[in-house]
Amino acid sequence: MAEEMLSGEETLAVGERFKTFLENFRTEEGKLKYVEAIRRMINYEETSLEVEFKDLYRYDPLLSEILLEKPREFLKEASEALKEIVAQESPEYAQGRVFTPRFTGLFDTERIRDIGSDHVGKLVQINGIVTRMHPRATRMVRARFRHDRCGAEFWWPANEDEVLGERIERPSICPVCGEGGGKFTLVRDKSLYIDWQKIMVQERPEDVPGGQIPRSIEVHLSRDLVEKVRPGDRVKIVGVVGLQSFSSSSTLYSLYMEANSILLEEKILEEVSITREDEEKILQLSRDPWIKEKIIASIAPTIYGHWDLKEAIALLLFGGVPKQRPDGTRTRGDIHVLFVGDPGVAKSQLLQSTAQVAPRVVYTTGKGSTAAGLTAAVLRDPRTGEYFLEAGALVLADGGIAVIDEFDKMSKEDRGVIHEAMEQQTVSIAKAGIKATLSARASLLAAGNPKFGYYDPSRSFVDNVDLPAPIISRFDLIFVVRDVIERSRDEMLASYVLETHTNVELFKPEIDPDLLRKYIAFARKHVKPRLTPQAKKLLKDFYVEMRSSALHHSSQEGAKPVPITTRQLEALIRLTEAHARMSLKQEATEEDAIAAIRIMTSVLQSIGLDLETGEIDIGIIMTGASFRSRKIMSEVLDLIKSIVEEERGGQGCVRASEIVRRLGEKNIPEEKVRDAIDKLYRQGLIIEIRTECYKAV
Incomplete structure (x- = not known):
């Protein structure tokens, strides 16, 4: 039926029927919904009209079917119909503008991994996360050519309803004089252009089947949709599925979507569906006097002990309340937690258990799940040579929790920008002509290993961890998990582990994981203590x-x-x-x-x-140093400066043995002095002129 309506002259019926829908659809209160929306569009000097699919379906089910099956033809006619109504309201505003109806709220949402050749040319709706964003580009949609033989200029394609494809195909015959000889020159400054952008949308973590790789689809944005989203944004996109070839001679094609509308999802865990029955269970559970203990016991129940660590995870899952100040500054509510410990103490299992109950989570390792690492990066497309922006784990976890194992193994690039991501909860990028600030409002649960394999209690925490002090200081809670040999504890631990392998039912969580996930989502959304x-x-x-x-x-x-x-x-x-x-x-x-x-x-x-x-x-x-160490470092630095400036006229350097001797007179041990020299050298406050001879910077 849809195909019959779009054959021949009956294409006019689509435009007329859509125009009738816009002019006559009324809300339950009797208001002309889209007539008022068009007037607002004109007042705000916009060119897009948001149309709810359910309204079109209620008014004209056949028209909604045509939209889904033949969207390109439908949208062309609908655009003309919308322009006619705008021209009736404001002839001046309609002049020279293209108006686009943007449809939202399709009844069915397709999974990105399920989109295939059957969907080509159809209108579909997807949910996903923006992972890549190419810079804004200008695309030629209609070319202006000059025929050198007759001197005439003309539009190409000749039909004003058609637009150029991926490549400019030059005309072979002049539509003005009708001759094919001579040169056709492209007049670039008179051609017609639109804003255009390419993004990559990936499946949401909660939509990926266990053990599967997240699938992605390329999405093309045009006109007022350009720059509407950023990497890390969760989006609902309605668009037409199309084909693009790998090369001109290839029989293989890749799928892409030409976006008709984009809606940004709220970052408040909306993907967790909570029914009225769930809400009653949640409220009943909250009245339990032992609720906190039950929540903590429901986190990694198969892991023996570690109650403080489990409590820290529970606190991270619920989080504090973010505050927006009148001056525009923001104080984070997200809690960051770090575990550092010996091998085999269940750090990774605790992290994996957290990922099972968190409403929204991105799990990765310190090396990063993508080339963007933990934050974001500007990368180059090997096929086109274009630069694009790709989001890392913290940006993708925006509004949720980032769980990162092997945190101490992160790249140098991430170490340089992760301070901002943890405290200001943004990631700023300015490379290769791309400048952007991305949101990274996520709690960070990280685990790392000691620098020397096992934690050395005779050294300070900072000396044990291969992480800079500024990053460590951003964590709200830090726990050292040591594998201490103690007979009574080892007996209980061994018994517990053996039970987990032989009697699984004993270790059932106090609260069902699905209910706990909903409980956490409800608390984060509705409770602001x-x-x-x-x-x-x-x-x-x-x-x-x-x-x-x-x-x-x-x-x-x-x-x-x-x-x-x-x-x-x-x-x-x-x-x-x-x-x-x-x-x-x-x-x-x-x-x-x-x-x-x-x-x-x-x-x-x-x-x-x-x-x-x-x-x-x-x-x-x-700072990475104790009060006593900082004081010795200060004395070493002052001594080097005074010897070089006062005794040597600002020239030369001071040998380490002389520094040790002079400070030894103040009863400062040699190992402390040499440790201070080493720290000053690593911080760049002194330089080594020659072997063991130093000068202040």
């Missing part, structure tokens, strides 16, 4: 008391070790809010603050402990 005055006072008192504990360390210069900074205070706020979210509470109480302080204190005592003094010094994490 605020700190009570009591909770605020508790956090404030803890912060002030911790800071005050450093006063008795005063040195001659007045310098002191810093036990805690405002960065940890902000982390405490996020942890307190996350604790409240676990119970679906709109207020974060004193009880939540106590729980947050407990886990933060545990972390600080584990990784922020100065091994010499036994005191907490956050500088170990923030």
Whole structure:
């Protein structure tokens, strides 16, 4: 039936019927929905009209069938019909403009992996994530040629309803004089162009079957759809499936989509469908007095112990509340957690278990799942030579959780930009003429291995990990997981592991994973807890008391070790809010603050402990050196400067043996001095003029 209507003169009927639909469709309140929408379009100086597919189906089911089966012909007629209505409303505005009806909300959504040759020439709807974005280009749609023999200029293709394909095919006969001889010159500045862009859309992680590779499809954008999306955006696209050849002589073709409309999905875990029945179960579950314990017990139930780590994962899954300030600045609500530990302590299993219950997650390794690594990169298309922007794991996880194993193995490029991704939650790129800022509003759960294979408790945390201090300091919670030999614990662990292999039913999660996933999504979307005055006072008192504990360390210069900074205070706020979210509470109480302080204190005592003094010094994490080490580094630097400037007239260098001797007179051990020299050299504060002879920069 659809094909019959589009044969011969009956194509006019499509335009007329669509025009009738736009002029007469009314809402339940009796308003002319699309007449008003067209007037708004004119007032806002736009050229696209969004049309809901369900409205067209309700008004004229046959017309909606034609749209799905013969979209190219339909859209051409519909565009003319829309222009006629615009001309009636505003003849001046309609002059010289192309108007496009953009259809949204098709009843069926195709999986990207299911799109095949049967869909060619059909209108389909897909969901996915934008992974690549090519820069905006200008595409010639109608060429202006000059025939050198008769001097006439003409449009090509001659039919004004047709547009150029991928290549410019020159005319063989002049449509003005009718002769085929002579040269046809392309008049570029008089030809007709539109904005055009190419993006790559990949299946969403939750749509990929287990063990399968995510599939992608190339999507072409034109006119006002250009620059509407960025890598990492989750989109719903309606478009026409087309074919493009690998080469002019090839019989193989690849599929692409010519987008008709694009809708950006909200980044609030919309893909988790929660029914009224689910909501009742969630609210009932939240009233359980042991709900927090049950949530923690439902994370990796087959892994023995590690309760603090499981609690940290639970807090990360629920997250704090992001704040948008009046001045435009934003404070993140996402919680970042890092596990560092010996081989065989279940770090990777904890990460994989998290991926099973997280509503939206991207799981990868430090090397990155793509050439874009963990953040984003500008790459070159080997086929066309064009540069394009590709999103990495943190950008693809925008609005969810990025789970990264082997975090210490990430590339140098990622190390340079991951600070911004973790704190400002954006990724800025400016390379090869492409400049963009991408959103990376994701919680980061990472695991890494110690630098020396096994964690050495005689060294500081920073010395054990192959990560720069600025990256480490961005994590809210950091845990060291050691494989300690202890007979009683080893017996219990062995019994537990053996039970998991012989009696699987015993390790059923307290809360079904599907329900827990919905519970987390519901909490993140609807629960925005605020700190009570009591909770605020508790956090404030803890912060002030911790800071005050450093006063008795005063040195001659007045310098002191810093036990805690405002960065940890902000982390405490996020942890307190996350604790409240676990119970679906709109207020974060004193009880939540106590729980947050407990886990933060545990972390600080584990990784922020100065091994010499036994005191907490956050500088170990923030700068990679303890208060005592920083003081020795300062003395070494000052000594080098004074010897070179005062004793040697600003020339030459100072031998390491002389530095050791002079500071030895102040009872500073040789190994501490040499360690300070090494750190200053690695930080670029001193240079080695010749073997073991240094000068300040």
